[in-house]
Amino acid sequence: xxxxxxxxxxxxxxxxxxxxxxxxxxxxxxxxxxxxxxxxxxxxxxxxxxxxxxxxxxxxxxxxxxxxxxxxxxxxxxxxxxxxxxxxxxxxxxxxxxxxxxxxxxxxxxxxxxxxxxxxxxxxxxxxxxxxxxxxxxxxxxxxxxxxxxxxxxxxxxxxxxxxxxxxxxxxxxxxxxxxxxxxxxxxxxxxxxxxxxxxxxxxxxxxxxxxxxxxx
Amino acid sequence: xxxxxxxxxxxxxxxxxxxxxxxxxxxxxxxxxxxxxxxxxxxxxxxxxxxxxxxxxxxxxxxxxxxxxxxxxxxxxxxxxxxxxxxxxxxxxxxxxxxxxxxxxxxxxxxxxxxxxxxxxxxxxxxxxxxxxxxxxxxxxxxxxxxxxxxxxxxxxxxxxxxxxxxxxxxxxxxxxxxxxxxxxxxxxxxxxxxxxxxxxxxxxxxxxxxxxxxxxxxxxxxxxxxxxxxxxxxxxxxxxxxxxxxxxxxxxxxxxxxxxxxxxxxxxxxxxxxxxxxxxxxxxxxxxxxxxxxxxxxxxxxxxxxxxxxxxxxxxxxxxxxxxxxxxxxxxxxxxxxxxxxxxxxxxxxxxxxxxxxxxxxxxxxxxxxxxxxxxxxxxxxxxxxxxxxxxxxxxxxxxxxxxxxxxxxxxxxxxxxxxxxxxxxxxxxxxxxxxxxxxxxxxxxxxxxxxxxxxxxxxxxxxxxxxxxxxxxxxxxxxxxxxxxxxxxxxxxxxxxxxxxxxxxxxxxxxxxxxxxxxxxxxxxxxxxxxxxxxxxxxxxxxxxxxxxxxxxxxxxxxxxxxxxxxxxxxxxxxxxxxxxxxxxxxxxxxxxxxxxxxxxxxxxxxxxxxxxxxxxxxxxxxxxxxxxxxxxxxxxxxxxxxxxxxxxxxxxxxxxxxxxxxxxxxxxxxxxxxxxxxxxxxxxxxxxxx
Numbered sequence: 001x002x003x004x005x006x007x008x009x010x011x012x013x014x015x016x017x018x019x020x021x022x023x024x025x026x027x028x029x030x031x032x033x034x035x036x037x038x039x040x041x042x043x044x045x046x047x048x049x050x051x052x053x054x055x056x057x058x059x060x061x062x063x064x065x066x067x068x069x070x071x072x073x074x075x076x077x078x079x080x081x082x083x084x085x086x087x088x089x090x091x092x093x094x095x096x097x098x099x100x101x102x103x104x105x106x107x108x109x110x111x112x113x114x115x116x117x118x119x120x121x122x123x124x125x126x127x128x129x130x131x132x133x134x135x136x137x138x139x140x141x142x143x144x145x146x147x148x149x150x151x152x153x154x155x156x157x158x159x160x161x162x163x164x165x166x167x168x169x170x171x172x173x174x175x176x177x178x179x180x181x182x183x184x185x186x187x188x189x190x191x192x193x194x195x196x197x198x199x200x201x202x203x204x205x206x207x208x209x210x211x212x213x214x215x216x217x
Numbered sequence: 218x219x220x221x222x223x224x225x226x227x228x229x230x231x232x233x234x235x236x237x238x239x240x241x242x243x244x245x246x247x248x249x250x251x252x253x254x255x256x257x258x259x260x261x262x263x264x265x266x267x268x269x270x271x272x273x274x275x276x277x278x279x280x281x282x283x284x285x286x287x288x289x290x291x292x293x294x295x296x297x298x299x300x301x302x303x304x305x306x307x308x309x310x311x312x313x314x315x316x317x318x319x320x321x322x323x324x325x326x327x328x329x330x331x332x333x334x335x336x337x338x339x340x341x342x343x344x345x346x347x348x349x350x351x352x353x354x355x356x357x358x359x360x361x362x363x364x365x366x367x368x369x370x371x372x373x374x375x376x377x378x379x380x381x382x383x384x385x386x387x388x389x390x391x392x393x394x395x396x397x398x399x400x401x402x403x404x405x406x407x408x409x410x411x412x413x414x415x416x417x418x419x420x421x422x423x424x425x426x427x428x429x430x431x432x433x434x435x436x437x438x439x440x441x442x443x444x445x446x447x448x449x450x451x452x453x454x455x456x457x458x459x460x461x462x463x464x465x466x467x468x469x470x471x472x473x474x475x476x477x478x479x480x481x482x483x484x485x486x487x488x489x490x491x492x493x494x495x496x497x498x499x500x501x502x503x504x505x506x507x508x509x510x511x512x513x514x515x516x517x518x519x520x521x522x523x524x525x526x527x528x529x530x531x532x533x534x535x536x537x538x539x540x541x542x543x544x545x546x547x548x549x550x551x552x553x554x555x556x557x558x559x560x561x562x563x564x565x566x567x568x569x570x571x572x573x574x575x576x577x578x579x580x581x582x583x584x585x586x587x588x589x590x591x592x593x594x595x596x597x598x599x600x601x602x603x604x605x606x607x608x609x610x611x612x613x614x615x616x617x618x619x620x621x622x623x624x625x626x627x628x629x630x631x632x633x634x635x636x637x638x639x640x641x642x643x644x645x646x647x648x649x650x651x652x653x654x655x656x657x658x659x660x661x662x663x664x665x666x667x668x669x670x671x672x673x674x675x676x677x678x679x680x681x682x683x684x685x686x687x688x689x690x691x692x693x694x695x696x697x698x699x700x701x702x703x704x705x706x707x708x709x710x711x712x713x714x715x716x717x718x719x720x721x722x723x724x725x726x727x728x729x730x731x732x733x734x735x736x737x738x739x740x741x742x743x744x745x746x747x748x749x750x751x752x753x754x755x756x757x758x759x760x761x762x763x764x765x766x767x768x769x770x771x772x773x774x775x776x777x778x779x780x781x782x783x784x785x786x787x788x789x790x791x792x793x794x795x796x797x798x799x800x801x802x803x804x805x806x807x808x809x810x811x812x813x814x815x816x817x818x819x820x821x822x823x824x825x826x827x828x829x830x831x832x833x834x835x836x837x838x839x840x841x842x843x844x845x846x847x848x849x850x851x852x853x854x855x856x857x858x859x860x861x862x863x864x865x866x867x868x869x870x871x872x873x874x875x876x877x878x879x880x881x882x883x884x885x886x887x888x889x890x891x892x893x894x895x896x897x898x899x900x901x902x903x904x905x906x907x908x909x910x
Contacts, residue, residue, distance in 0.1 A: 054832060126717070
């Protein structure tokens, strides 16, 4: 799932300043799940901007709010077409994908990102998100038994561990488990430790070339 | 998604019928009034009670409270003391001042024979509908069994008098000392419909040897004589035979009349006794010995005096079809000494033959169970005369039903059985939820000390004080009022509800959808305030909108000049439960606006920020405190949200200290609150100085 975080409020205030009529647009999928862009956050941001107006940090504005199921498909955005005429800017709380589809759909209206999209990840505990995939296009999770060294190792090395692994923790961040130690433990549990001796040739970096496009039939 | 449709959906009442309401013959909104009592809104609670109960002050004393038996709190610890809470609402809500306005709408006069609870209730509802009603009572004073069958210590006569006076003020005519012998005469006099509710006033006897000895009485005559103020002779050693409420009343009355030793003999085992558990307990507390599992073979006499009873062991009371069919062990004889015996083994009605009504088993009038019609046109019957001895609340319920059926008859309508629109809460609470619910012991209504109460025929049960009543009402689990995923299409299946629920109620079903079973949810509202998609709502519309409405009111209120506006979200349950906040609420300090919330777990981050838009200088949240909260850890959720709110206001140029969370049971709560207010004032002052410069 795509994970995003809230943009600092002062940055948002700075971006919306020139516009009079603003629509805050939430997205009902990934950013709702990570609690930064769902209906609740839309309404919270609305309240916060209104306080900013009262405080004189912003000039008088017309703020409206709406949440669509998904902003990354323009079909969901068509319901906004009628309203778009009066709007000066859309403050989108969707991930970067959503903001771009929105901007393409309403090419005459400035679209402002309200969140920072950061990674694809999972929630190990309530309210905490960890990166789990970098979208490298060359998945090797079979060899590592479901632990991705590219997203979970600070160095992203394919033949680990490096010399910096200490007490099972990473030298770059002592709060983070060493991904290669996790791989080692899991291989041991599955009786496949010989895979540790195997050499992994360098990855196909050609697949990381951007912009990526894929055709799926 | 957030258009007019969802606005409309938000106003729909989606609550389910709780088991207590289902069990009540009058179908009273018990959960609603208990919740209102918990919030300290006693007048409103009484209004809810009055809505479906014509005589709440009578029920407050003598209702056999079937609702408490069904109360699901009983599975957790003990049921909520619903009857005692009603008594509290009646006494503190000013029931005595309530007057029901009525006027004559229809011309058809209705006669009611008998002024017992069924008759009074029927008269009340017919009068509300606009019929001229006359009640005929054979005795000197109206009230039927309420007056002659229930001792003063259970139902003070002044309560009954008050209710009857209210009826006469409504324009109901009550003719006492008027026994009716013929129904034809009433029809001739112009009454268009008659409701026969003559009760079951004839005490049954067992038909055993020695029953006709002096000092052997039947229970109902015994109580009647006491209640009518006659001089009743009492023995030293009294034995009451029977296991029902009348038997208990006879035993307690005997003690109060001066009997030295009172004993109860009954067929049933203790758990089978028809009398209420609390009634039995009171008898035991007053030193009355109860012999369970014995039948009476004969009354032993010495000359013309009672000497005692010969008892036989009772093996079983009911047969396999749950019918009354006692089996005895004739060989196991035992004896009990007595110089007076009271048989309280049931009553039966005596229907005058000239009524020409068809009489069935046990001398009761035969009626159609739906329409309450008898074999005679225009004659309806109900109450004990139809069902045999039953409780007051059941009589009130038939009275109400009779009023509707008589109305249908007189208006030539098809009698439709009324059905509640609310779906009953069907399934049981899961064990997991039961374990997670905080155990809080039941507050029994206080009783007068034993030595004091056995001497007089005075009501011995006292009323709760405010604090206990609110604590008791807070124990209600608010069954069927909980959260629901209201707008399925919004749910992103983020599982936040599943993770935040303190009671482990939401779960993922086989299809991968989140479900919140209504039978488990206790309506704490935490998932509602956390759901990022805002797909979850509480089932009761007023619960959903309450904070918004209050904030709207604040917006429209006139700001206090010169004082910093401080908004306090205070737990409504705690507001009245603790002294510190209640004084604060009633005399708001200038510039402080209190928004009562039903548990601080329901406050959302947005609510904490919105007051700043209305120029508030500070916001505080005061919960009812860990100790008196009916739940565990609600404050943690409020504190977490407050942290987020602080973060947001810090971006808006406010100091983080402007938001604070208290709990009202903290010892120095008032001091801390004063400090907070002082701090906010200082901040405002320094800001004004800065801006002035």
